[in-house]
Amino acid sequence: MEIVRKVQALNWRFTFILDGVFFILLLQAGFGIMVSLFLVEAVFWLLRLTWLSPVLLRFILTRLVHMIPIIVSVLAIGFLLIQMAPGDIFTKMLLEPNIRPQDIETFRRQFALDQPWYVQFFLYIFRAFQGNFGFSIQYRVPVFTLVSLRAWNTIILSVTALVFSWGLSIPMGIIAATKQYKWQDQTISVFAFIGLAIPNFFLAFLLQFLLTRLAPGAWPIAGMRSLDHESLSAIGQFFDIAKHMVLPVFVLGTSGMASLTRIMRANMLDILNQQYIVTARAKGLSDRVVIYRHALRNAINPMITILGFQIAAIMSGAALTEVVLSWPGLGNLILTAILQQDLYLVIGSLLYSSILLVVGNLIADILLAIVDPRVRIS
Amino acid sequence: MKKLFLHVLLLSLFAASVVFAGGNRQTPAEPAATPAPQAQAQTSGPELVPVAPGLTVVNHGAGEWEVGTRGGRMVMGQLGEGPKTFNLVQAAETSTTDITDMLGAQLARRNQFSLEYEPFMAESWTVSADEKTVTVKLRPGLVWSDGTPITAKDWVDGFTNIIYNEEVQTNSRDAFFIGESYAVWTYIDDRTLSLTVSEVYAGLTGALLETSPLPMHILGPIMESQGAEGINTLWGIDTDPTKIPSSGPFVISSFSPSERITLRRNPNYFERDAAGVQLPYLDELIFVFTPDQDTLLQNFLAGQSDFLGVRGADYASLVDQQQALGFTLYEVGSATSTQFITFNQNPNGISGPFLEWNSNKDFRTAMAHLIDRETIINNVEFGFGYPQYSFIPTFSPYYWEGVEDIAIEYDPVTAAEILDRIGYVDRDGDGIREDDKGNKISLTLETNAGNRVREAIGTIFAQEAANVGIEINFRPIDFNVLVGKLTATFDWDLILIGLTGSIDPISGANVYPSRGNLHMIEPNQESPRRDWEKRVDDAWIVANNTTNEAQRVRGYQVIQEIWATELPWVYTYTPLVMHAYASKFGNIYPQPTEGYDWKGIIARMYVK
Numbered sequence A: 001m002e003i004v005r006k007v008q009a010l011n012w013r014f015t016f017i018l019d020g021v022f023f024i025l026l027l028q029a030g031f032g033i034m035v036s037l038f039l040v041e042a043v044f045w046l047l048r049l050t051w052l053s054p055v056l057l058r059f060i061l062t063r064l065v066h067m068i069p070i071i072v073s074v075l076a077i078g079f080l081l082i083q084m085a086p087g088d089i090f091t092k093m094l095l096e097p098n099i100r101p102q103d104i105e106t107f108r109r110q111f112a113l114d115q116p117w118y119v120q121f122f123l124y125i126f127r128a129f130q131g132n133f134g135f136s137i138q139y140r141v142p143v144f145t146l147v148s149l150r151a152w153n154t155i156i157l158s159v160t161a162l163v164f165s166w167g168l169s170i171p172m173g174i175i176a177a178t179k180q181y182k183w184q185d186q187t188i189s190v191f192a193f194i195g196l197a198i199p200n201f202f203l204a205f206l207l208q209f210l211l212t213r214l215a216p217g218a219w220p221i222a223g224m225r226s227l228d229h230e231s232l233s234a235i236g237q238f239f240d241i242a243k244h245m246v247l248p249v250f251v252l253g254t255s256g257m258a259s260l261t262r263i264m265r266a267n268m269l270d271i272l273n274q275q276y277i278v279t280a281r282a283k284g285l286s287d288r289v290v291i292y293r294h295a296l297r298n299a300i301n302p303m304i305t306i307l308g309f310q311i312a313a314i315m316s317g318a319a320l321t322e323v324v325l326s327w328p329g330l331g332n333l334i335l336t337a338i339l340q341q342d343l344y345l346v347i348g349s350l351l352y353s354s355i356l357l358v359v360g361n362l363i364a365d366i367l368l369a370i371v372d373p374r375v376r377i378s
Numbered sequence B: 001m002k003k004l005f006l007h008v009l010l011l012s013l014f015a016a017s018v019v020f021a022g023g024n025r026q027t028p029a030e031p032a033a034t035p036a037p038q039a040q041a042q043t044s045g046p047e048l049v050p051v052a053p054g055l056t057v058v059n060h061g062a063g064e065w066e067v068g069t070r071g072g073r074m075v076m077g078q079l080g081e082g083p084k085t086f087n088l089v090q091a092a093e094t095s096t097t098d099i100t101d102m103l104g105a106q107l108a109r110r111n112q113f114s115l116e117y118e119p120f121m122a123e124s125w126t127v128s129a130d131e132k133t134v135t136v137k138l139r140p141g142l143v144w145s146d147g148t149p150i151t152a153k154d155w156v157d158g159f160t161n162i163i164y165n166e167e168v169q170t171n172s173r174d175a176f177f178i179g180e181s182y183a184v185w186t187y188i189d190d191r192t193l194s195l196t197v198s199e200v201y202a203g204l205t206g207a208l209l210e211t212s213p214l215p216m217h218i219l220g221p222i223m224e225s226q227g228a229e230g231i232n233t234l235w236g237i238d239t240d241p242t243k244i245p246s247s248g249p250f251v252i253s254s255f256s257p258s259e260r261i262t263l264r265r266n267p268n269y270f271e272r273d274a275a276g277v278q279l280p281y282l283d284e285l286i287f288v289f290t291p292d293q294d295t296l297l298q299n300f301l302a303g304q305s306d307f308l309g310v311r312g313a314d315y316a317s318l319v320d321q322q323q324a325l326g327f328t329l330y331e332v333g334s335a336t337s338t339q340f341i342t343f344n345q346n347p348n349g350i351s352g353p354f355l356e357w358n359s360n361k362d363f364r365t366a367m368a369h370l371i372d373r374e375t376i377i378n379n380v381e382f383g384f385g386y387p388q389y390s391f392i393p394t395f396s397p398y399y400w401e402g403v404e405d406i407a408i409e410y411d412p413v414t415a416a417e418i419l420d421r422i423g424y425v426d427r428d429g430d431g432i433r434e435d436d437k438g439n440k441i442s443l444t445l446e447t448n449a450g451n452r453v454r455e456a457i458g459t460i461f462a463q464e465a466a467n468v469g470i471e472i473n474f475r476p477i478d479f480n481v482l483v484g485k486l487t488a489t490f491d492w493d494l495i496l497i498g499l500t501g502s503i504d505p506i507s508g509a510n511v512y513p514s515r516g517n518l519h520m521i522e523p524n525q526e527s528p529r530r531d532w533e534k535r536v537d538d539a540w541i542v543a544n545n546t547t548n549e550a551q552r553v554r555g556y557q558v559i560q561e562i563w564a565t566e567l568p569w570v571y572t573y574t575p576l577v578m579h580a581y582a583s584k585f586g587n588i589y590p591q592p593t594e595g596y597d598w599k600g601i602i603a604r605m606y607v608k
Helices: A002-029 A031-052 A054-084 A091-095 A101-110 A117-128 A143-178 A183-197 A200-214 A234-272 A275-282 A287-299 A301-313 A319-324 A330-340 A343-371 B002-024 B094-103 B153-163 B204-209 B216-232 B293-301 B312-319 B352-359 B361-368 B373-381 B412-421 B452-467 B479-489 B531-544 B549-566 B594-602
Strands: B073-079 B108-110 B117-119 B122-127 B133-138 B184-189 B192-196 B250-256 B260-265 B284-290 B307-310 B327-334 B340-343 B385-387 B442-448 B471-477 B494-497 B569-571 B573-582
Touching: A054 A117, A054 A343, A091 A101, A091 B479, A117 A343, A143 A183, A143 A234, A143 A287, A143 A301, A143 A330, A143 A343, A183 A234, A200 A234, A200 A319, A200 B293, A234 A287, A234 A301, A234 A319, A275 A287, A287 A301, A301 A343, A319 A330, A330 A343, B073 B094, B073 B293, B073 B307, B094 B250, B094 B260, B094 B284, B094 B594, B108 B594, B117 B122, B117 B204, B122 B204, B133 B204, B153 B184, B153 B216, B284 B293, B293 B307, B293 B312, B307 B312, B312 B327, B312 B573, B340 B361, B352 B361, B361 B412, B361 B569, B373 B385, B373 B452, B373 B573, B442 B452, B442 B479, B452 B471, B452 B494, B471 B479, B479 B494, B531 B549
Parallel strands: B073 B284, B442 B471, B442 B494
Antiparallel strands: B108 B117, B122 B133, B133 B192, B184 B192, B250 B260, B260 B284, B307 B573, B327 B573, B340 B494, B340 B569, B385 B573
16 A cells, blocks of 8 residues: 555645635534535545556446446345335325225326336336436425435434544543453443443433433424524524534434444454564553554454444434434434335435445445555455 | 442442432422413303313313414424425325415314304305305405415316316315216306305315315416426425415425424415404414424423423323423313224125124124223323214214213123123133134234234223133234225224214215225125115215205214114224413414314414
């Protein structure tokens, strides 16, 4: 990874400027711009890397091409499974006295629900290549539009929760490992296990309950914006959303933290018992250098693989918490779509999550190559 | 040892914080001894006693509205995802119609106390001598919120060209398919229109008066250029809803999907109060969407919404908080939903002993004696419910009170006696009865899985049946499978299901007559197989092919009586509706019938 180091040398200054702009904008325009700058920065890095490395470019392109058959077969299985479930979205209308059965046949025809699954599948693929990802049957709105209306809310929540849980659990894992069996390790373990043991939705209820009992009205317990959000200044709006985010980010973050901390601790302990760490200590290196330069670099690799899967979960991982805390994200939309058998909305969400899963893994592989010089992309 | 101590300390700290907060719940700020103030004005007639302490019940004799003041806002917590469309034509389920209803006034409103129709957008209406035509005169000067005049064309063209088009997805069509054809709309002049049917039909006036105009200055050109598909995809939640014209008290001022919608006063709304002030009083009406009922409750307790639909389970946590948190808990009355157990008697679906047992009226009577309504209400609704004996809600003028006297009440001893008498006795000592041919009486009771209420009713019923020696295998199944059994394959023994009732049961035309596709015991009959079905079919014609109200009441009395004695299905209970409103609002007189004039009522609510 000679190239990577070259890029790093080239671009440090530029990214510093980018980060500066980023912090100013963050205060002015809120999470939307913050997250988009994260993405811009990531894309920028990727472009620099691929520009400098034809190997990496070819690797990414190959992976993207491999993506297509995977996603197409996921969709085919999706159509098959949904048709195997009894009835469809219109079946329950048969029990409504004010809708005539022949009208229901018309509705089915309008959405090709009277066709076998493979016809629905090929129609869908055919239209998808023309940029039409179908209409939601409940909403009569294009699936793409419907998902876009909500996706942003889920992304800013999940990314913040991701930053929160990783930002705390990595250092906590390191501390727990280096202070193994001391009080620091015990405390972290207790909290980790409490976090593991309490389901997200229950923790959310518990916090809501505590807040309404102890300080009614003092802190928002649900939703994303307060009622007078529109009348606030830009900074006011930012802090308004931030306030509303504390509860869901805490709930989502702590649940992820428990397992991450435990994995980080185990990885770290594993590495600390290696002979080269003993060698490094024997050479008289300081503890800080041993832990952060030698042990951490190696212990972090399995975490990056996990990160790949967590990127896939960004769109769907927050569903229950979103429902309980009425966060207007994708979770409830997709949940209702599945319960109602809103065919094209279900397929649409399947498409998004499978793309994210594949792309998430790709990103993890690239990151791994950057962090670990032993991993070679070919 | 030190480690153990540390673990115990941390865990007990955590537990203590939970207990501390929970303990707070037991010490309400104000004791419940002083009940919340009763609604003061406009209550005449006998004092009504609430079913439980701390509830306020508003007298049905009231009717006049207070003159309020303009200003302020009301925040309604709404369960669910919010509207699925802003298209008035398509709006179907309640989370959508709760919003779209505010955008369309009707020709007439049903007064929530007297249940009579009163002029609303219509100035007057007349029924022709042959009772087949109703002519409506509109108020002068009706205007859409965008400034376009509202004319008779907005009804006549709207229904003829759009609602009647079978490619358009709407629930409004069926009510106008009367006899063998659609009712005919006629435009007379800009302020006059009429609706004509081919046969005398009791529902004609009601169906007409409950219609809202369609904004044909927008829908007309779309229908012409894009056809039904253009109408079906119009005004989805991705469009700018502030541009949607309204004929009702409110217009949409902002919307964020699955979060909230803000409505503001329609500047062109026609209705004024007694003092001549234009309604509505509220500047803003905000719906906040919450997908979870418990979050809805916590939000209300935190003062972030002004209205809450209260479940029986919530009563205990709300009743003592009324004065401290400044809200009032109202007992509204009976809901319109029904829950019943029905017995399949369809020879095209089941056969042998199952058909024989279910077709035996004595067996059905014995089963009806096993429905323990009190236990069901206590277990499912925490005591907040009413036993139910008829398909018509108790507040409807067509409800026949005599049904309570002839109803089959919970009585397992009599049930056992009846079963003994008809020869269904335990012959082999296994605790389960056999019929006279020696078949073990074992039936399957199905309902839709995931419905908490029905799962509880089914479990209680199966237990009661087991106590008298009838084996009921209670099996919650997927809703769509259940619908398939009811409407296509007919292979079921007993089903527990519900239908929503309404003031005028005329909407049950395909439920009660034997030709109906929802006449569950044997649907779609060419001619009635059973004698009592023939009598129901005749009574249905008496009740509905007339406009004479006394005759209608008599017709429905006959059907209710037959239903309660022949027991094609047995009703269980209906919940008691409770509402909680922040006490700062005036003109709050909740009634079980308020849904028929909901927008008109909200337009009268004001901040005191």
